[in-house]
Amino acid sequence: MTSAENKGISVAIDQNAFLAEGVRTVDAIVTVEATGDLVVSVAPPPRVEILIIDTSGSMGAADKFAGARRATLAALDVMPDGTRFAIVEGTDKAQVVFPHRGSSAVASPQERANARRALDKLVPHGGTAIGTWLGLSRLIAQQHPGAMVHAILLTDGKNEHEAPERLAEEIRQSIGVFTCDCRGVGVDWEPNEVRPIASALHGTIDTVATADLLAQDFAATMESSMEKAIPDLTMRVWTPVGAKIVFLKQVAPFIEDLTARRSEVGPQVGEYPLGSWGAEDRDYHIQLELEPAAPDREKLAARVSVLAEGDVLGQGLVKAAWTTDTDKSAVISRRVAHYTGQAELAQTVQEGLTARKQGDFATATAKLQRAYHLASESGNENTAKLLLSVVDVVDERTGTIRLRNKIDPADEMALDVRSTKTARVRKEP
CATH class of the missing domain: 3.40.50.410 (von Willebrand factor, type A domain)
Incomplete structure (x- = not known):
């Protein structure tokens, strides 16, 4: 993990920068933290x-x-x-x-x-x-x-x-x-x-x-x-020529896709609004595609900056290095894997509930069973508990579930609305 702090904002990048020869996709988790010192130093507007x-x-x-x-x-x-x-x-x-x-x-x-x-x-x-x-x-x-x-x-x-x-x-x-x-x-x-x-x-x-x-x-x-003292933060992402941002999502404390909110501010530079902040931290998943380099060559895949009123408060770098060493390229960032699973969990819950409402109980059972597995494996205890209000576990060992015959509408509503809340995973030391 690499990190940088400036003026009360820290930007930490968690990734495996080593890619197999010819691979084009780079994933990284960007953790943005606004410190208490920054919040105290800011004179909030009316x-x-x-x-x-x-x-x-x-x-x-x-x-x-x-x-x-x-x-x-x-x-x-x-x-x-x-x-x-x-x-x-x-x-x-x-x-x-x-x-x-x-x-x-x-x-x-x-x-x-x-x-x-x-x-x-x-x-x-x-x-x-x-x-x-x-x-x-x-x-x-x-x-x-x-x-x-x-x-x-x-x-x-x-x-x-x-x-x-x-x-x-x-x-x-x-x-x-x-x-x-x-x-x-x-x-x-x-x-x-x-x-x-x-x-x-x-x-x-x-x-x-x-x-x-x-x-x-x-x-x-x-x-x-x-508690929100900072009216608005902005994430600015620079990418090299030939690179493409596939998506940028907030993944903690809840999932929010920011990809379509990009505004172009210059050649290869786009900005994404992050809303108002207090003393807190949020995680973002950025996925990029770029032209592969030769083995043992490293590229800067993205420069991620956090701004307030045009002033850069913190910055982090996403890198890519190609290698023929499979031991290096096979390593998956624990945090990238975790949040990829959390995004799948949220989507699977929504698909399962939609199928149930449409009377497709076979699809609903399959989707919600997959969601229960994901929630249990990732430690998302809140979503797992919500799922148990709409399904019964038939076999704890295999994780086999069945839909309940009678479901409290309030429980189904809670699962629907709260399915995008994620379980956090700590940053690597």
């Missing part, structure tokens, strides 16, 4: 928090609206005084229900009390048009140029009152304007409608089975937002 609450008619069932109200107040309670905030009511329309004037309020004991009274007046009604919620939130964000704007979006149902194209366009226009963590309560919402929001807006997605758990989740999500 913050704005937007709480987007589904108040459609379906929220009146199962105490969901009361839970959403408690969750909103819990998020406000952990928000530091001085933070600007707004509450958006989402139905088939969207409106700011607090503050009553202006685009945002400043958190204080008095304003929290005022927000509580505004929430008391709301009643569930109407339908669901999530794109309009994003559009209004974007307008709020644009009233605070230079601010770090974050939203929490809660829904309980399907996006039934607008065309999918409208939602997709609102997501597109919101990229880079604000970040958004998404939560679904109950089992009637559609992860495939909400997942693109969290993905494009650098947020998380999760399911909350019952309304009584919302307050704890919202408070934790708000606290996590408050």
Whole structure:
């Protein structure tokens, strides 16, 4: 492993640089770590928090609206005084229900009390048009140029009152304007409608089975937002002439494909947005294709830099050296192998659940059995536990499983939504 640190950002490269003669593919795990020293040294910009609450008619069932109200107040309670905030009511329309004037309020004991009274007046009604919620939130964000704007979006149902194209366009226009963590309560919402929001807006997605758990989740999500002091980091990748980036994926703490988010900034140079950061580390898998060199020759396959506002904070090098020594070229980086397996695990879970919903139980069984093997072998205990809520292990020795006849929809939803969370593997010394 090679690493470099500069100005509070470390970039470490984990790979086997030795390739067999004629091989064109290079894989590496890039670990980016923002240190506490960097976070402390950064003067964070003004913050704005937007709480987007589904108040459609379906929220009146199962105490969901009361839970959403408690969750909103819990998020406000952990928000530091001085933070600007707004509450958006989402139905088939969207409106700011607090503050009553202006685009945002400043958190204080008095304003929290005022927000509580505004929430008391709301009643569930109407339908669901999530794109309009994003559009209004974007307008709020644009009233605070230079601010770090974050939203929490809660829904309980399907996006039934607008065309999918409208939602997709609102997501597109919101990229880079604000970040958004998404939560679904109950089992009637559609992860495939909400997942693109969290993905494009650098947020998380999760399911909350019952309304009584919302307050704890919202408070934790708000606290996590408050820990983000760096508005945006960017990964810049230079490759030599003739080289091609096959993909660039975040692989920990969860899987997110960044390949299509590349913007060209110069000859053989592209940049990928990494979102806002606190004191944390994330792992990325980069795969490249390049022209092979002669044996015993080494090439620089990529230069990976991490930037903030155009300033390079850290850098790492991906190398390739061709050899006729099979003992060297046969070694597979433990971390590359691990995260390749984690990506397969996430994809296999999704394929298995899709097959089950389509009534193809043979494919579903095969896929989820493969997923159980991958989860067990890689130490992903969380996904293995989630899988055991939808399958039974028939033979522990062989790992043979069968689908359960009756599956709690909440368990299936949790497996669907959380399948992209990965088990970390420690860096090589």
